[in-house]
Amino acid sequence: xxxHKPLPVHLQDxxxxxxxxxxxxxxxxxxxxxxxxxxxxMNEVAAYGGFPTRYPxxxxxxxxxxxxxxxxxxxxxxxEMVINTNPSYAYLLEGNSLVxxxxxxxxxxxxxxxxxxxxxxxxTNRKMIDGMxxxxxxxxxxxxxxxxxxxxDFIDVCLSIENLIDPMSLFxxxxxxxxxxxxxxxxxxTPRIAAKGYMEEYIxxxxxxxxxxxxxxxxxxxxxxFPVEPQRDVLKFLxxxxxxxxxxxxxxxxxxxxxxxxxxxxxxxxxxxxxATYWHSKILTxxxxxxxxxxxxxxxxxxxxxxxPGRLNPYKLGVExxxxxxxxxxxxxxxxxxxxxxxxxxxxxxxxRLGLGRDKIFEVRKLYNxxxxxxxxxxxxxxxxxxxxxxxxxxxxxxxxxxxxxxxNVKKQLLDSxxxxxxxVIRVFDGNFNNTGELLxxxxxxxxxxxxxxxxxxxxxxxxxWKRPVSLFTVVDEKGKLLSHGTDGYSESTAxxxxxx
Amino acid sequence: MSQKIDLDQRRFRKIIRGKxxxxxxxxxxNGEMIARKGKDTVSxxxxxxxxxxxxxxxxxxxxxxxxxxxxxxxxxQDGEEQPGGPGEAGDKPGEHALExxxxxxxxxxxxxxxxxxxxxxxxxxxxxxxxxxxxxGIRTTGPESLKHFRRTYKEALKRQVSTGTYSxxxxxxxxxxxxxxxxxxxxxxxxxxxxxxIYMMDVSGSMGxxxxxxxxxxxxWLDTWLRSQYKGIESRYIIHDAMAREVDRDTFFSTxxxxxxxxxxxxxxxxxxxxxxxxxxxxxxYPFHFSDGDNWSVDDTVTCVDILxxxxxxxxxxxxxxxxxxxxxxxxxxxxxxxxxxxxxxxVTSEIxxxxxxxxxxxxxxxxxx
Numbered sequence: 001x002x003x004h005k006p007l008p009v010h011l012q013d014x015x016x017x018x019x020x021x022x023x024x025x026x027x028x029x030x031x032x033x034x035x036x037x038x039x040x041x042m043n044e045v046a047a048y049g050g051f052p053t054r055y056p057x058x059x060x061x062x063x064x065x066x067x068x069x070x071x072x073x074x075x076x077x078x079x080e081m082v083i084n085t086n087p088s089y090a091y092l093l094e095g096n097s098l099v100x101x102x103x104x105x106x107x108x109x110x111x112x113x114x115x116x117x118x119x120x121x122x123x124t125n126r127k128m129i130d131g132m133x134x135x136x137x138x139x140x141x142x143x144x145x146x147x148x149x150x151x152x153d154f155i156d157v158c159l160s161i162e163n164l165i166d167p168m169s170l171f172x173x174x175x176x177x178x179x180x181x182x183x184x185x186x187x188x189x190t191p192r193i194a195a196k197g198y199m200e201e202y203i204x205x206x207x208x209x210x211x212x213x214x215x216x217x218x219x220x221x222x223x224x225x226f227p228v229e230p231q232r233d234v235l236k237f238l239x240x241x242x243x244x245x246x247x248x249x250x251x252x253x254x255x256x257x258x259x260x261x262x263x264x265x266x267x268x269x270x271x272x273x274x275x276a277t278y279w280h281s282k283i284l285t286x287x288x289x290x291x292x293x294x295x296x297x298x299x300x301x302x303x304x305x306x307x308x309p310g311r312l313n314p315y316k317l318g319v320e321x322x323x324x325x326x327x328x329x330x331x332x333x334x335x336x337x338x339x340x341x342x343x344x345x346x347x348x349x350x351x352x353r354l355g356l357g358r359d360k361i362f363e364v365r366k367l368y369n370x371x372x373x374x375x376x377x378x379x380x381x382x383x384x385x386x387x388x389x390x391x392x393x394x395x396x397x398x399x400x401x402x403x404x405x406x407x408x409n410v411k412k413q414l415l416d417s418x419x420x421x422x423x424x425v426i427r428v429f430d431g432n433f434n435n436t437g438e439l440l441x442x443x444x445x446x447x448x449x450x451x452x453x454x455x456x457x458x459x460x461x462x463x464x465x466w467k468r469p470v471s472l473f474t475v476v477d478e479k480g481k482l483l484s485h486g487t488d489g490y491s492e493s494t495a496x497x498x499x500x501x
Numbered sequence: 502m503s504q505k506i507d508l509d510q511r512r513f514r515k516i517i518r519g520k521x522x523x524x525x526x527x528x529x530x531n532g533e534m535i536a537r538k539g540k541d542t543v544s545x546x547x548x549x550x551x552x553x554x555x556x557x558x559x560x561x562x563x564x565x566x567x568x569x570x571x572x573x574x575x576x577x578q579d580g581e582e583q584p585g586g587p588g589e590a591g592d593k594p595g596e597h598a599l600e601x602x603x604x605x606x607x608x609x610x611x612x613x614x615x616x617x618x619x620x621x622x623x624x625x626x627x628x629x630x631x632x633x634x635x636x637x638g639i640r641t642t643g644p645e646s647l648k649h650f651r652r653t654y655k656e657a658l659k660r661q662v663s664t665g666t667y668s669x670x671x672x673x674x675x676x677x678x679x680x681x682x683x684x685x686x687x688x689x690x691x692x693x694x695x696x697x698x699i700y701m702m703d704v705s706g707s708m709g710x711x712x713x714x715x716x717x718x719x720x721x722w723l724d725t726w727l728r729s730q731y732k733g734i735e736s737r738y739i740i741h742d743a744m745a746r747e748v749d750r751d752t753f754f755s756t757x758x759x760x761x762x763x764x765x766x767x768x769x770x771x772x773x774x775x776x777x778x779x780x781x782x783x784x785x786x787y788p789f790h791f792s793d794g795d796n797w798s799v800d801d802t803v804t805c806v807d808i809l810x811x812x813x814x815x816x817x818x819x820x821x822x823x824x825x826x827x828x829x830x831x832x833x834x835x836x837x838x839x840x841x842x843x844x845x846x847x848x849v850t851s852e853i854x855x856x857x858x859x860x861x862x863x864x865x866x867x868x869x870x871x
Contacts, residue, residue, distance in 0.1 A: 044506040061509030062550060078848070152512075159552050200710045292663030295655070307567045316567065391576055392563030400576040403563065417779035420608055424555050448557045457553035471553075 007034050011092070015105055021287045022109040026362065027279065029112035030126075031087040034105070038094045042073040042078055043067040045091060049262070050083040051096045051132045055139035055254065057155055080104040084265070086126040097294040106283040110230040110276030113365075116269075120264040120369050130404075135254040142247040154248055160461040163423045164234035165256065167263035171223045190216065212333050230427035230442065236260070237428045242466050252465070266421040274318015277304065281319070310391055310400055312414075316406055317386075321373070325364060326357035373396075378414065380407045392413075405447070416446070424450060426472070438486075439466045442499050443474035450474055459485040473497070516550060616795040618770060632688045643683025652682035695730040696785040697723065698770055702753065702791030703740040703770065705762040706765045716791045717754045719823065719859050726867055729788060741767035743797065747774075761797050764790075764834065765804040772812035781816035788813060788820050789866070793827035794834040806841045809848070821866045826854050 002240070007015065015034060021241060022029070037045065047064035048054045071077050075262055079100065082090040090108045115121050143151045190213045195203040217349055231237050239249060243384040265272065289297055305316045332352025341347055364373065365430040390413040392403040403408065419425075425444040433440035439462070443450060449485050455472065469486030473495060482495040566576070639652060657676035661667035667674070691703075702708075702716055728734050738753035739745055745766035748756065771788055779786055796802050813820055824835040835850050842848045851865035 040504065044504050047506055047509075056509060056512070058509055058513040058550070059552070060506060061511070063514035064510055065513065066508045087652055157553060160554060163556075186521055199532060290663070293667070294662055296657055307570055309566070309570065310566050312565050313567065352715055362856060386567055387569060388567050389570065390565050391574070393700055394575075397575065401562075402566075402570050402572050402574045402576065410565055411565060417564055422557075424557055443555070449556040454551075454553040458555050461553065481812050488829060 007036065009494070010098075011036070014098070014102055014279055018102065018105045018283060018288055019109060021111075021283045022106065022279065026358075027113040028117060029088070029115055030085075032082075032090055032108060032112055033087050033473055034090050034092055036092045036094050039071055039077065039472045040068070042081070042091060042093050045069060046078050046081055049083055050089075051129060053133045053136050053157070055136045056143065057152065059159070080107055082108045082111050082119060083128070084124055084126070084261075085128050086116075087234045088112045088115065089129070090132075097296060098131070100300055102293075103280050103284060103297060103300055106280035106288065107276045108226070110279035111272060113279075114268070114272050114275050117366050118264070118268060118369075119171075119367055120167075120267055124261055124264060125257075131257070131261070135258065138250050140255060142250060144438060146247055151247065151251065154251055154464075155255065157464050158252050158463040160458050161206055161234065161238075162255050162259045163464070164232075164426055165236075165259050165263065165419075166232035167180060167260065167267060167421075169233055172376065207435055226431045227428055230429050232425065232427050234426065234428050234441070237431070238465055241431055244465070248340075248465075263421065264369075267371075270314040270318040270321075270370060270418075271365065271373050272318070273315045273401070274322050275365050277315045277319040278322050320362070320386055321377055321382065322361050324379075325377050326361050328357070329360035330355055330357035331403060332356075346479055354401075374414055374418065383407045388414075419446075424448075433471060436468075438469040438471065441470070441472045442481075443472060445475040449476055452476070455483060456485075456490055459483055459490065504614075513550070514700070541661070548558075559691045573798050582610065583670070597819075632633075634686045634688055636684045636686045638685045638687075638693055639682050640685040641679075641682065644687065647684045649682045649684055653680055656680040656682060662866055673688070695783065696727065696733040696787070697737060697779050698727055699737045699739065699774065699786070699788040700753065701739045701741065701767045701771060701790040702786065703742070703744075703761055703764070704740045704756050705795070707762075707793050708825070709827065712793060712827050713754060715825050715853055715856060715859060718854065719791075719862060720789065722859070722863050723737075723789065723866065726863075732783065733797055737771055739767050741770075741775075745770040761798050763801050763860060764792065765801050765808060768808040768813060769806050772808055775813065775816055786817045788817055789823065790821070791823045791825060794832040796834050796837075803835050806837070809842070814847060817847060818850060819866075819869060822848070822850045823862060823866070824850070824852050 006012075011034065015032070019032075043064055045052065045058045046067055053095075063080075067078070077093065079093060079096065088108075090104075090112075092104060096104070114326060114386075115124075127375075139151065139155070144292045190209055192204040192209065192212075192476055193290045208277070226241075227237060235252065238244075239252055239256070242286070244252065284297055305313065305319070307313050307316055316480055322410060330353075332338070332354040333347075333349055333350050338347075338350065368376070384407075388410045393399075394398045394401045426441050427444070428439070429442045430438075430440040432438070441462075455474070459470055459472060471482055471484040473480065473482050475481065480495045480497055482493050484491050484493075543600070543763060568653075570576075578765055612767065639649060655676055657674045657680040658667065660677075660680060661674060700720055702713075704713075724736065738748050740748050740753060740756055741764070743761040743766065744764045747851050767790065775781070775788075797807070809820065822835065823840055824832060827831070835852060838848065838850055849866055849869065851862040853862045
């Protein structure tokens with residue numbers, strides 16, 4: 001790793017100054033190690049998702065090419081990058097102006113504080129630099145033994161299903177621990193309602209006993225189902241149950257591990273960027289900025305917060321919402337009394353001078369993710385203030401249009417797009433479908449169909465992992481459909497939800 | 502400096518290669534995709550390989566945005582920049598194939614790489630080199646006429662803010678001498694034109710629109726490649742039926758005449774042009790002739806062979822003849838040429854059966870490295 005080149009002295013001083021201010025405000029972050037990179041190395045590291053070493057894969061080359069091209073043609077450049085490790089590594093772009101570097105350092109303090117304190121990051125591997133390097137050497141070892149193309153092809157397959165994980169499973173128990181119900185299995189006798197001998201025939205008639213027996217049987221059958229409950233962590237299920245060679249299992253594990261590592265970042269994009277933006281602007285404008293730097297700072301900051309029609313800017317939404325919360329809690333605009341007040345005038349001049357704003361946003365950064373953040377704090381006032389709208393596709397005009405400015409509508413659309421990191425929810429339903437060891441998945445259809453071309457190819461990839469026919473139940477144009485991929489290729493049939501369990 | 506990512510990038514390029522070749526063929530058979538935009542750029546999509554995923558179909562989904570606009574206002578047509586949702590970048594269609602302007606030089610490089618074309622060995626000495634001034638930078642001194650207005654005022658604003666003389670209530674910014682910024686230039690050597698391409702095309706009644714389209718696409722790529730090899734190349738255009746005349750580029754590609762065909766008329770004009778204007782010890786000369794292979798008479802073909810042998814071939818780097826297949830032509834001329842020049846080094850013939858064959862034909866013409 002080329003990580004330990006010392007930072008130029010003037011940047012060291014700058015880092016020290018910024019971090020003193022950040023700590024004064026109460027930010028609490030891992031030690032940060034900066035490195036200055038030229039744009040080529042910056043693009044390389046960015047293509048590797050922020051890490052110096054990854055396993056060999058063409059996709060990194062593709063991302064690198066994309067980044068280099070867009071840099072060289074002046075379309076975009078990466079200002080800043082920081083990874084969630086302890087200590088945290090952050091990268092500065094060589095040749096950026098000092099104002100930019102200052103802004104980046106303050107921004108990075110915000111991110112690292114978020115990594116360290118936000119609940120959803122609490123289970124991530126803080127030694128991921130080593131983790132990634134280990135993954136790389138595992139994959140390389142298998143490539144030497146199996147051949148590069150063989151392993152790369154399988155990694156392509158794994159990447160195709162890497163989104164089928166369940167990040168929330170780290171925090172809640174999805175299904176009862178196996179073994180918990182063990183005791184009840186022994187009951188062979190059908191339970192009967194206690195009755196005196198002469199009443200037995202009336203209280204527990206044969207029909208009733210028969211029904212009871214059936215119920216218990218059904219219960220037991222359910223127990224025999226595999227998996228017992230539909231499982232959202234499809235990758236875990238495959239690791240446990242698919243007939244994989246050792247090297248295949250290793251590769252799938254690598255992909256799953258990295259998917260879980262990155263998942264919290266997708267779950268907190270808006271908050272994380274908002275938090276970092278809040279702090280760079282607070283630290284720079286209140287403390288660290290010299291008079292001569294104000295204009296360049298404002299210029300850079302405006303670029304970060306710019307909105308484009310039809311695109312949500314997470315920096316903007318995040319920082320505005322945090323500021324909104326801060327103001328509300330400073331003025332005491334919360335609680336039952338506030339909610340029930342229906343006088344606009346009273347509300348407009350509502351100020352209890354509580355000064356709780358700063359504490360509140362620290363609490364929010366600790367406990368919330370994007371969904372809960374939006375769900376709880378995205379209010380009608382905020383929606384109108386910030387001119388939010390929902391948009392959709394108009395088939396007739398074949399263009400994207402503003403659909404609504406209605407609060408409920410906008411908020412629903414926003415939450416929908418964040419649910420499950422914007423991915424469809426897909427569960428393993430049956431690992432012994434048709435009683436022939438086939439795999440059945442179900443898509444929880446929430447009003448948006450799957451992209452069929454992608455679904456087809458993904459099923460094919462699942463087939464390569466499961467090595468037996470794989471089916472997916474979904475809804476297409478409001479009709480139930482069973483998509484299957486087996487030994488003789490892809491097929492499609494209409495189906496009812498009840499047909500497939 | 503060699504980077505770790507190079508290996509991954511090379512791997513990606515290899516995968517794309519299969520794809521690029523097809524893509525490139527697609528662009529080539531699809532003439533309007535390649536157009537000169539502005540000075541010398543064209544737009545081709547950056548290659549990208551999709552990994553299939555279970556994901557939402559795009560059009561039902563929609564999203565949330567921020568800003569002005571009435572309900573019903575359009576945010577962009579299909580095919581234009583598509584709105585993207587929140588979350589990871591690049592998880593929506595339209596985001597991953599970002600359109601990049603590629604310069605013609607780069608395009609030629611791709612072409613050369615794909616077809617493994619050899620670099621051309623130039624003949625003649627470096628000709629007269631002139632200089633061209635280009636404005637490339639900013640400096641603090643210079644004539645008033647080159648003052649960079651925006652930069653000057655930005656400097657003045659910065660100075661006023663830092664010295665505290667700027668007031669937002671009375672926002673007057675006055676540059677002083679030190680604030681002034683001027684454009685500065687660099688002189689770049691500009692080698693004089695030392696190569697010429699002479700395009701000749703048969704426009705007799707038997708050459709239809711489709712045939713001309715093929716010629717147009719093929720000459721675009723020939724032009725692009727040769728331009729990447731020579732700085733400042735000249736192009737001349739000759740059309741002929743029974744008579745030959747020189748025309749401009751637009752006319753060359755749009756004219757449709759009718760009547761008989763005397764190929765020798767074009768060759769005569771070409772050889773005169775070469776003799777009068779392009780001395781062969783100074784110029785690299787590339788005559789290209791496209792026709793459907795139908796000549797008026799055997800006698801005329803003999804005249805053609807004569808002119809080629811004595812006047813054109815000795816002075817050209819390479820003479821290229823492309824025969825476009827047409828339902829009307831006999832296609833005899835290419836056979837005659839092959840017969841007479843089977844052992845000639847700098848005459849290349851190529852049959853172009855349809856749009857798909859353009860790539861192979863370009864390779865025939867340019868693969869010799871002359």
